[in-house]
Amino acid sequence: MLMTDRFVAAQRAMDADVYLNPSIFEAELDTVLAATWQYAGHVSELANPGDYVSFEIAGEPLFTLRDNDGEIRTFFNVCMHRGHQLVAGSGSRKLIVCPYHAWSYRLDGKLHKAPHSDGRAGFDADEICLTQVQTEDFHGFLFVNLDPDARPMDELYPGIRATMVDFLPSIDRMQPIERREFVAESNWKVAVENYNECYHCKNVHASFSRGVVLPDSYTIKPVGQCLHHQADSSPDQYYDIDLEASPHAAEYTSFYLWPLFSFQVYPGPVLNTFCWRPESVGRTPFFREWFSLDGAESDVVHTVAEEDANTTVAEDLRLVASVQRGMASRGYRPGPLILDPDMGLNSEHTVAAIKAWYQEAMLGERS
Ligand code: FES
Ligand SMILES: [Fe+2]
Numbered sequence: 001m002l003m004t005d006r007f008v009a010a011q012r013a014m015d016a017d018v019y020l021n022p023s024i025f026e027a028e029l030d031t032v033l034a035a036t037w038q039y040a041g042h043v044s045e046l047a048n049p050g051d052y053v054s055f056e057i058a059g060e061p062l063f064t065l066r067d068n069d070g071e072i073r074t075f076f077n078v079c080m081h082r083g084h085q086l087v088a089g090s091g092s093r094k095l096i097v098c099p100y101h102a103w104s105y106r107l108d109g110k111l112h113k114a115p116h117s118d119g120r121a122g123f124d125a126d127e128i129c130l131t132q133v134q135t136e137d138f139h140g141f142l143f144v145n146l147d148p149d150a151r152p153m154d155e156l157y158p159g160i161r162a163t164m165v166d167f168l169p170s171i172d173r174m175q176p177i178e179r180r181e182f183v184a185e186s187n188w189k190v191a192v193e194n195y196n197e198c199y200h201c202k203n204v205h206a207s208f209s210r211g212v213v214l215p216d217s218y219t220i221k222p223v224g225q226c227l228h229h230q231a232d233s234s235p236d237q238y239y240d241i242d243l244e245a246s247p248h249a250a251e252y253t254s255f256y257l258w259p260l261f262s263f264q265v266y267p268g269p270v271l272n273t274f275c276w277r278p279e280s281v282g283r284t285p286f287f288r289e290w291f292s293l294d295g296a297e298s299d300v301v302h303t304v305a306e307e308d309a310n311t312t313v314a315e316d317l318r319l320v321a322s323v324q325r326g327m328a329s330r331g332y333r334p335g336p337l338i339l340d341p342d343m344g345l346n347s348e349h350t351v352a353a354i355k356a357w358y359q360e361a362m363l364g365e366r367s
Helices: 022-031 160-167 188-196 206-211 299-327 349-363
Strands: 038-042 051-057 060-066 072-076 090-092 111-113 132-138 141-145 174-184 219-223 226-232 251-257 261-266 270-276 284-293
Touching: 022 349, 038 051, 038 060, 060 141, 072 132, 072 141, 160 226, 160 251, 174 188, 174 299, 188 251, 188 270, 188 284, 188 299, 188 349, 206 299, 219 349, 270 299, 284 299
Parallel strands: none
Antiparallel strands: 038 141, 051 060, 051 090, 060 072, 132 141, 174 284, 219 226, 226 251, 251 261, 261 270, 270 284
């Protein structure tokens, strides 16, 4: 049996409890969020040594910086003295200085100075260093993994780094020019299942199905723990596309990286991303970023970002909120997934894939 055959074997949606139970959400912080690759930020935010961005994954405060050798590093955002938070937001520092007792750390995480510590019993400056976290640069997109034994992204998403270049030859030069924040009033799994199936597209997304893609050409193929969406562009595209930019400029594609990030390329090509940050069992803030070549201003990018927010995203937000309410009904029983071995538009094999990866994570298995 092919690894992907199990995603088209008859099965039902997951039990409502996994979308509703706060103690299951607490367990997921360890089993899923702290054990998978999560987005930290874009390399263009760390142009110079000392530049940093801070953020939170699985309830853990973290910051990513560029050190004096140009290396990108991520540390827990906690002082090794008595645990005060080190930095906030984003900015640039020559040294990381703790606001509490002014211990300072070099950009490689090693302790620089601790005031009044010379000769004090039990104090050895050489053994004090911030706790570092695995970081990967994926075409300028920085991902972190709190699991020190995590497998590299190229193993989990095999070939995707190269396939992305086929679709977007200039991906390493893309920079964010717009960011939009949203809140899904649902469990994060409801949000990413909805993102990854297009069975609902014709029914719900009129703008996307008429003005962006040709729905009947839509396929979604699992590649490792990536779901690769692909469709031809609509003949009634509502904005201009640059056919010279890539052999795939007239296609829509997206690369969902299990569990909480997706690269999406609208015909054009217009690169944009989804980053979901689960906050509680029933609430999932997420942000979308929109990119252009070298960060140049682009009316097309802003136009598509606006249309996307007002149509597809707004429509999906209503869907996932309704599903979350429905799951809580005592009348709900999980229904059968609609599974097509051709993995086309009207198939929920991707919901089955997410279910499989989720269950493996919760059971501590590796796929
Ligand atoms: S907690 Fe940071 S210097 Fe004391
Ligand atoms: Fe949708």
